[in-house]
Amino acid sequence: MLTISNRGNQMPASPIRKLVPFAEAAKKKGIKVYHLNIGQPDIETPPEILDAVRNANITTLEYSHSAGNESYRRKLVEYYKGVGISITPEQIIITTGGSEAIQFGFFACLNPGDEVIIPEPFYANYNGFACAAGVNVVPITSRIETGFALPPIEEFEKVITSKSKAIVICSPNNPTGYLYSREEMEALKQLCIKHNLYLFSDEAYREFCYDGEYVSAMHLEGLEQHVVLMDTISKRYSACGARLGALVTKNKAVYDTAMKFAQARLSPPGLAQIMGEAAVDLPASYFDGPKAEYLSRRDLMVSRLNAMLGVYCPNPGGAFYAIAKLPIDDSDKFCQWLLEDFSFNNQTVMLAPATGFYGTEGLGKNEVRLAYVLNLESLSAAMDCLEEALTVYPGRVAIEKKTAEAAK
Amino acid sequence: MLTISNRGNQMPASPIRKLVPFAEAAKKKGIKVYHLNIGQPDIETPPEILDAVRNANITTLEYSHSAGNESYRRKLVEYYKGVGISITPEQIIITTGGSEAIQFGFFACLNPGDEVIIPEPFYANYNGFACAAGVNVVPITSRIETGFALPPIEEFEKVITSKSKAIVICSPNNPTGYLYSREEMEALKQLCIKHNLYLFSDEAYREFCYDGEYVSAMHLEGLEQHVVLMDTISKRYSACGARLGALVTKNKAVYDTAMKFAQARLSPPGLAQIMGEAAVDLPASYFDGPKAEYLSRRDLMVSRLNAMLGVYCPNPGGAFYAIAKLPIDDSDKFCQWLLEDFSFNNQTVMLAPATGFYGTEGLGKNEVRLAYVLNLESLSAAMDCLEEALTVYPGRVAIEKKTAEAAK
Numbered sequence: 001m002l003t004i005s006n007r008g009n010q011m012p013a014s015p016i017r018k019l020v021p022f023a024e025a026a027k028k029k030g031i032k033v034y035h036l037n038i039g040q041p042d043i044e045t046p047p048e049i050l051d052a053v054r055n056a057n058i059t060t061l062e063y064s065h066s067a068g069n070e071s072y073r074r075k076l077v078e079y080y081k082g083v084g085i086s087i088t089p090e091q092i093i094i095t096t097g098g099s100e101a102i103q104f105g106f107f108a109c110l111n112p113g114d115e116v117i118i119p120e121p122f123y124a125n126y127n128g129f130a131c132a133a134g135v136n137v138v139p140i141t142s143r144i145e146t147g148f149a150l151p152p153i154e155e156f157e158k159v160i161t162s163k164s165k166a167i168v169i170c171s172p173n174n175p176t177g178y179l180y181s182r183e184e185m186e187a188l189k190q191l192c193i194k195h196n197l198y199l200f201s202d203e204a205y206r207e208f209c210y211d212g213e214y215v216s217a218m219h220l221e222g223l224e225q226h227v228v229l230m231d232t233i234s235k236r237y238s239a240c241g242a243r244l245g246a247l248v249t250k251n252k253a254v255y256d257t258a259m260k261f262a263q264a265r266l267s268p269p270g271l272a273q274i275m276g277e278a279a280v281d282l283p284a285s286y287f288d289g290p291k292a293e294y295l296s297r298r299d300l301m302v303s304r305l306n307a308m309l310g311v312y313c314p315n316p317g318g319a320f321y322a323i324a325k326l327p328i329d330d331s332d333k334f335c336q337w338l339l340e341d342f343s344f345n346n347q348t349v350m351l352a353p354a355t356g357f358y359g360t361e362g363l364g365k366n367e368v369r370l371a372y373v374l375n376l377e378s379l380s381a382a383m384d385c386l387e388e389a390l391t392v393y394p395g396r397v398a399i400e401k402k403t404a405e406a407a408k
Numbered sequence: 409m410l411t412i413s414n415r416g417n418q419m420p421a422s423p424i425r426k427l428v429p430f431a432e433a434a435k436k437k438g439i440k441v442y443h444l445n446i447g448q449p450d451i452e453t454p455p456e457i458l459d460a461v462r463n464a465n466i467t468t469l470e471y472s473h474s475a476g477n478e479s480y481r482r483k484l485v486e487y488y489k490g491v492g493i494s495i496t497p498e499q500i501i502i503t504t505g506g507s508e509a510i511q512f513g514f515f516a517c518l519n520p521g522d523e524v525i526i527p528e529p530f531y532a533n534y535n536g537f538a539c540a541a542g543v544n545v546v547p548i549t550s551r552i553e554t555g556f557a558l559p560p561i562e563e564f565e566k567v568i569t570s571k572s573k574a575i576v577i578c579s580p581n582n583p584t585g586y587l588y589s590r591e592e593m594e595a596l597k598q599l600c601i602k603h604n605l606y607l608f609s610d611e612a613y614r615e616f617c618y619d620g621e622y623v624s625a626m627h628l629e630g631l632e633q634h635v636v637l638m639d640t641i642s643k644r645y646s647a648c649g650a651r652l653g654a655l656v657t658k659n660k661a662v663y664d665t666a667m668k669f670a671q672a673r674l675s676p677p678g679l680a681q682i683m684g685e686a687a688v689d690l691p692a693s694y695f696d697g698p699k700a701e702y703l704s705r706r707d708l709m710v711s712r713l714n715a716m717l718g719v720y721c722p723n724p725g726g727a728f729y730a731i732a733k734l735p736i737d738d739s740d741k742f743c744q745w746l747l748e749d750f751s752f753n754n755q756t757v758m759l760a761p762a763t764g765f766y767g768t769e770g771l772g773k774n775e776v777r778l779a780y781v782l783n784l785e786s787l788s789a790a791m792d793c794l795e796e797a798l799t800v801y802p803g804r805v806a807i808e809k810k811t812a813e814a815a816k
Contacts, residue, residue, distance in 0.1 A: 001604060002606060002633060002659070002662075003573075004516060005515065006519050007515060008515065008665035008668070008669075011665065011668040011669060011672070013671065014671040017474070017671060041468070042468060043468065044467050045467070050466055053461060053462075053679065054462045058458055059452050059453070060451065060646055061453045061646075061648065062648055062649050063648045066422075096651065096673075099674055100673065103673070107413065107416065108413060109411075109412065110413050111414050111415070112542065114413075125671075125672045128668070129672060132515055132669065196409060196410055198410060238469075240470055240471045241471050241472055241675065241677075241678030241679075242469055242678060242679065243674075243675065243677045253412050254412065258416075260416070260419040260420070260421055260536070261419060263422040263425060263536070264419070264536030264537060265505065265507040265511070265533075266507055266651075267649065269649075269650065269677040269680060270649030270650060271650065271679040
């Protein structure tokens with residue numbers, strides 16, 4: 001019999017996308033669905049970078065260098081300089097989205113059976129890339145009570161074995177919005193040096209820090225050989241569909257190895273590189289607009305959530321996500337119920353159950369992730385739906401009980 | 409110590425790109441280098457498909473569906489119908505180049521330690537994807553004396569073990585240009601059915617068949633569940649830099665599994681999908697021009713090669729590659745020498761040593777791959793260089809000796 005691979009069987013389906021059929025069914029019934037379930041912002045892609053493609057003089061759209069066009073890598077050096085990161089074009093590999101940067105990092109550094117430690121809840125697709133690479137994810141739980149701060153370093157120390165090879169960090173964080181402090185980043189640095197671990201740093205949301213200082217893994221002195229930066233223009237310039245990212249590292253062995261994987265797939269997307277190159281020439285003030293917009297949305301959403309009876313949402317310092325604790329029995333059931341059995345003024349809201357972001361079975365059952373990627377009006381209407389839904393949801397948990405449980 | 413992964417160490421560097429520094433050095437000396445080493449055609453990308461991107465009304469460049477835009481998949485159904493392949497949009501996953509289709513196929517179907525059988529010489533990057541997936545490539549030698557026809561089926565039977573899971577076929581072939589006959593494809597079908605093997609069919613060069621009939625793996629009745637088609641627009645529309653391909657299969661388990669890998673990387677490139685969709689609307693006559701051009705180039709190059717003393721080049725039936733046997737001691741040395749120590753009227757030619765396309769150590773030492781991707785004038789000048797080079801190359805082998813060896 002023809003068989004599917006074991007890794008194919010083990011490969012997780014996307015927790016964000018598994019509710020899609022229920023959303024489609026709701027829409028067919030004429031219900032408006034507010035999508036807070038996925039990190040696809042409604043912010044415009046800067047017209048200047050789309051114009052760069054429109055005006056490009058292309059006769060034959062050729063393969064680029066496997067590391068990406070040198071002209072784009074030179075531009076990125078400027079960009080990184082602006083965020084306090086000093087690198088050369090020869091330390092950058094342009095990738096097909098941040099996804100491919102994660103993949104190259106995992107494949108270049110990790111053997112099947114190796115372990116990678118990740119504070120949970122974490123971006124669910126790390127599971128997918130780990131599965132493809134045969135690598136085991138070891139989660140360390142961060143908690144809503146602390147706003148999803150870095151768990152104590154002792155928690156990391158407890159799980160470190162000879163198989164531990166790397167830590168993955170994402171700051172500002174998807175899915176929690178938490179912005180790691182300099183102290184936390186320094187603590188991770190000490191840990192990586194002590195135990196010879198790579199620090200894979202996913203910095204997709206760098207531009208969206210609202211409270212406190214942005215600290216890149218590349219700002220950590222003495223950790224140069226450990227850091228593999230995974231980056232993308234998807235969120236920075238609201239260009240998710242371009243599929244353009246970068247792997248950046250000063251570790252030459254990692255770079256050279258990642259380049260072999262890059263050569264096998266020939267080159268990153270050509271038109272997107274034109275966009276990326278033009279984006280570096282946007283004025284620094286470009287980010288003011290989107291950042292202010294996200295901040296207003298955060299403030300609206302978080303205050304609305306915390307005003308709901310039995311709901312708690314820590315105030316995220318960055319990115320455009322938050323995780324909220326709801327007075328519900330089961331977030332997977334609740335999110336499906338929102339689409340299947342509920343509407344309010346013929347509208348409903350789509351959320352991501354937090355269970356998909358935890359590596360530890362059973363966690364996240366009373367939490368959801370919300371992406372504040374819609375304008376204030378839509379976001380407000382979505383909060384109206386959620387508020388109403390929580391009053392009528394059959395699986396609502398009594399507040400007393402919930403509070404009692406939280407105190408355990 | 410921080411270590412690189414084993415697969416990273418084993419990952420082959422691109423045999424096509426390893427001579428690049430020598431080419432750069434030659435250019436710095438003012439020598440013109442004719443690039444016959446890489447499948448990057450000088451044919452124009454159809455302006456209509458670039459215009460489609462220029463004229464697209466994009467406000468926010470969003471993620472597409474992980475399988476690619478449905479509108480594009482519907483268009484592709486039309487395209488495939490035109491080449492005698494009947495499929496539905498739900499049997500297509502749009503990929504980032506043909507490369508990603510190969511990767512998804514390997515990852516979805518093959519376990520580490522599994523074996524995939526490939527007639528050699530073969531596209532070198534299959535090695536890379538096999539290495540990433542932990543899969544072993546078992547080569548079956550096809551020979552220049554038969555024009556690189558399919559090796560006898562007994563040769564396949566000899567190497568089939570319980571670990572054999574798939575055969576990879578590429579027709580018309582890169583690097584040999586060989587176009588597999590219906591009889592050969594039928595023989596592969598019987599073999600795949602008998603031994604429960606997948607048939608991974610790389611059909612990147614479908615449009616460029618000059619002699620004989622094009623037979624897709626998807627034309628083989630009764631093999632539907634075994635076939636995984638790996639496709640790309642790179643060569644079809646001379647749009648290598650777009651990075652747009654497709655995995656096509658009627659095997660639902662393979663499709664669903666490949667989709668999990670597709671979801672992990674979110675979506676294929678957005679702007680390229682606009683190109684791909686517009687390309688299906690090009691008139692059928694579009695291919696007449698490029699095909700006639702490649703045919704003239706093939707005829708010129710192959711006749712020039714065979715007119716050189718001691719050179720033999722079978723006439724390839726498709727694609728835009730040929731492998732020629734040269735009276736030389738070592739193709740790696742020769743190709744490097746062409747760049748480092750030789751010039752003719754201040755010009756030289758860059759070729760790919762065939763060694764990189766063989767899985768069996770030691771084969772291809774007196775063979776090179778030539779890509780006829782340059783216009784007739786440049787191709788003719790490149791042949792002048794090669795002809796002169798063969799008369800002065802210090803490692804030239806006496807013709808008598810070569811003939812005697814060939815007869816062994």
